[in-house]
Amino acid sequence: MASVSELYEARVATGRLAPDAAQRGVLPVLDRLVRDLAAAPAAAPQRNGWLSRLRGTAPGPAPAVRGLYLWGGVGRGKSMLMDLVMEAAPLAAKRRVHFHEFMQEIQAALEGVRKTGQQDAVRPVALAVAQQARLLCFDEMQVTDIADAMIVGRLFQVLFEEGVTVVTTSNRVPEELYKNGLNRQLFLPFIALLRERLEVVELASATDHRQNRDEGGGQVWFTPADTAAHDRMDALWRQETAGAPTPPLLLEVKGRQVEIPQHLGRIGRAGFWDLCGKPLGPADYLAMAEALDLLFIDSIPRLSQSNYNEAKRFVTLIDALYEAKVRLIASAADEPERLYAEGEGAFEFERTASRLREMRDAGWGRS
Ligand SMILES: Nc1ncnc2c1ncn2[C@@H]1O[C@H](COP(=O)(O)OP(=O)(O)O)[C@@H](O)[C@H]1O
Ligand SMILES: [Mg+2]
Structure with a gap:
């Protein structure tokens, strides 16, 4: 299994990527992540499910491998690097999705669960997501909608508890998410949670690679x-x-x-x-x-x-x-x-x- 560094350098060697010092600088973090995922026991949330845990018949899932929050300006290669993580990650239960699209999916699922009158509607929705992916890669995390802002904390809390590893790209440092948003104080625990569970890394490349295209x-x-x-x-x-x-x-x-x-x-x-x-x-x-x-x-x-x-x-x-x-x-x-x-x-x-x-x-x- 190739590491992210190996995948990256192979693309540089063939000219598909131009060498970029800042991108190279974050490769060790991406390699660490993939190594940790390879070493982590394949916690199967299905077997160690919450039902059996409620009944006291199963231990909780293994703690999630520490994820990554990769942020920086546009065209710096954040999405490209995340795609390399997706490619290198040695597990089948992995999913890459645009954050906006993911949140739409979550809101639709929530609507369904709320109709059943559940107290904590976010939990079953998060559990269903966790069942399908142990590695979740989000492109372009950005929160502008109050409905999203009010649930992401709980959503990610359950995902992390279930052993899901999160990798995300963003144009902003976590502290700038949902900036000036309504009821922002209710959003702050989410930022703290991101800081706790994800390694926050800035991709400070000098090059906007999008402008170099033919x-x-x-x-x-x-x-x-x-x-x-x-x-x-x-x-x-x-x-x-x-x-x-x-x-x-x-x-x-x-x-x-x-x-x-x-x-x-x-x-x-x-x-x-x-x-x-x-x-x-x-x-x-x-x-x-x-x-x-x-x-x-x-x-x-x-x-x-x-x-x-x-x-x-x-x-x-x-x-x-x-x-x-x-x-x-x-x-x-x-x-x-x-x-x-x-x-x-x-x-x-x-x-x-x-x-x-x-x-x-x-x-x-x-x-
Ligand atoms: N080192 C590089 N050499 C050549 N092209 C690159 C390099 N890094 C990124 N790109 C290309 O530049 C474009 C922008 O990269 P992308 O990952 O989408 O940036 P971001 O997500 O940071 O906005 C993409 O088409 C990507 O394939
Ligand atoms: Mg991008």
Whole structure:
């Protein structure tokens, strides 16, 4: 079984990765983690389950191997390094999931359990997660939703008790999570828990590797969003759809209908306001991302606090498209980095801008 260092150096040797001193600096921590996982007894939560423990017939699961909280700026290679941990970890019960998607899954499961009138609804949901994975890798831990903020402490407490090892990436140091969030004092124990159970490591690379990717191929970002941009979007649209009729695409999400104004097969087209000017949420954007391989977005405006809700939806939309590797062709008021230049929310937008940049690169998207 190769260590993370070995996997990393093999990729450097073949030129797939450029050597990066800061990334190399954290490899020992990743190696330690994988070694500990290999050495840990394969605690089977199924056998040492909570029911039998309640009955006093089984000891608790072995304590979880200390996990990792890898944080730093965008494009530094956090997700890439976490993927190497996933690859190197010598166990079958491992799972990698985007944190946002994971929390949606948790909230849906909670809704189900709450209907049964359980006192501690989080516990059975966490136990079900722990049954399936001894190593949980979360990409992009970020907490902005109060509903998530109020349950993560209890959720992770049970996961750790059940012997689950957590590895997570984040743009922020733990102390900055849910910053300025409502009822933040109730969230603080979660930060303490992360500090206790995870090794917190900063990936302070000088390089944003996303900017080093090859440019080339057809233009997919047209700025400013003037008539010239619109004409070029139209030309590309005709090219993609070969002049076929493009009726609206209606998606059924949680019993509601969500519409993309034009589509042909898995190619869709919508204006910014169609997508982000209505009270749509993550589930709607995930459904769109699932239904499409290519999305045209017309006229993305400059974003700021004055259209904060639209901007927030746009961030969620881009996350969904990015995760599903949907290709994007857009006209916009400006370059991604300058769409949300300042004010509250600008920090969160850095990641979106970086993703938009990556989505513009040649070779992006579902093949
Ligand atoms: N050392 C490296 N050499 C070349 N490309 C890299 C290197 N590290 C990361 N990348 C690439 O750069 C992009 C950004 O890396 P990623 O892991 O997504 O960053 P982060 O999660 O920190 O935002 C990805 O496409 C990744 O494969
Ligand atoms: Mg990442």
